[in-house]
Amino acid sequence: MKREPVPVGALVDRCEIPPWLRAVTDDPGAVNEAVLRRGGDRARWAAAFRAQRAAAVLVLFGGAFDAAPDHPGGLPADADILLTERAAGMRTHGGQIAFPGGSRDPGDDYPVGTAMREAREETGLRGDGVRLLANLPAFPVPSGFEVTPVIGHEPVPSAVGVVDEGETARVVRVNLRELLEPGNRFQVRRAVSGITAYKGPAFLYDGMLVWGFTGGLLAAISQTAGWDVPWDTDDVRPLEQMIAETGGRQVSGFPADEAGRG
Numbered sequence: 473m474k475r476e477p478v479p480v481g482a483l484v485d486r487c488e489i490p491p492w493l494r495a496v497t498d499d500p501g502a503v504n505e506a507v508l509r510r511g512g513d514r515a516r517w518a519a520a521f522r523a524q525r526a527a528a529v530l531v532l533f534g535g536a537f538d539a540a541p542d543h544p545g546g547l548p549a550d551a552d553i554l555l556t557e558r559a560a561g562m563r564t565h566g567g568q569i570a571f572p573g574g575s576r577d578p579g580d581d582y583p584v585g586t587a588m589r590e591a592r593e594e595t596g597l598r599g600d601g602v603r604l605l606a607n608l609p610a611f612p613v614p615s616g617f618e619v620t621p622v623i624g625h626e627p628v629p630s631a632v633g634v635v636d637e638g639e640t641a642r643v644v645r646v647n648l649r650e651l652l653e654p655g656n657r658f659q660v661r662r663a664v665s666g667i668t669a670y671k672g673p674a675f676l677y678d679g680m681l682v683w684g685f686t687g688g689l690l691a692a693i694s695q696t697a698g699w700d701v702p703w704d705t706d707d708v709r710p711l712e713q714m715i716a717e718t719g720g721r722q723v724s725g726f727p728a729d730e731a732g733r734g
Contacts, residue, residue: 506692528583529573534629545698557642583620654703
């Protein structure tokens with residue numbers, strides 16, 4: 473296998489990264505910009521939040537290494553993403569869909585050590601077959617954390633499940649082609665006194681509403697990777713209504729983000 477230069481942020485040689493993920497690892501700044509500017513110019517808004525603590529999330533893709541010629545961006549038919557659903561009774565972020573992750577602990581090999589530790593604690597992921605590919609730029613979130621997404625690939629997805637029912641209600645691997653179907657995509661908006669306080673991309677799949685940081689990052693990765701199938705970006709739905717319809721809790725203030733929950 474011919475060795476290629478390691479892109480900025482990458483943890484392995486480019487030739488070891490699945491072709492359908494290389495656009496993301498080649499230009500991680502494009503993902504960062506897309507997340508910060510989702511639904512409008514959010515860069516200055518995000519910069520106003522001073523991060524007090526560090527956190528990391530594991531963005532774990534499963535599926536074939538080789539690209540598929542029959543789909544935009546080469547996304548394989550078996551490609552999936554690992555997601556968790558917070559237990560409804562949790563004090564913060566109850567019922568929200570998230571990547572496995574949480575705050576940095578003393579002694580963590582941050583950020584990869586934090587992301588993998590949290591994934592093991594939340595989903596039982598063994599990690600033997602996980603190939604860690606790259607770190608994306610850190611994102612400031614309203615909860616006061618700076619979150620670093622760690623991109624991983626598991627060619628043969630291993631068994632995962634709920635470890636602590638008091639913290640996690642569901643652990644799922646979601647097929648990416650199905651998640652990215654146009655019928656599953658829209659935007660959510662929250663208004664306060666008629667003024668938009670939040671607007672961003674969302675997904676509705678198998679009863680799960682994926683929005684906020686998780687939805688924004690998934691949408692940004694798909695856009696950067698070239699996986700998008702055209703969808704109706706003018707379909708904007710009230711956030712409170714969508715949360716209620718999927719059995720979640722109502723939100724107050726800015727949208728909560730899953731990072732830093734550990």
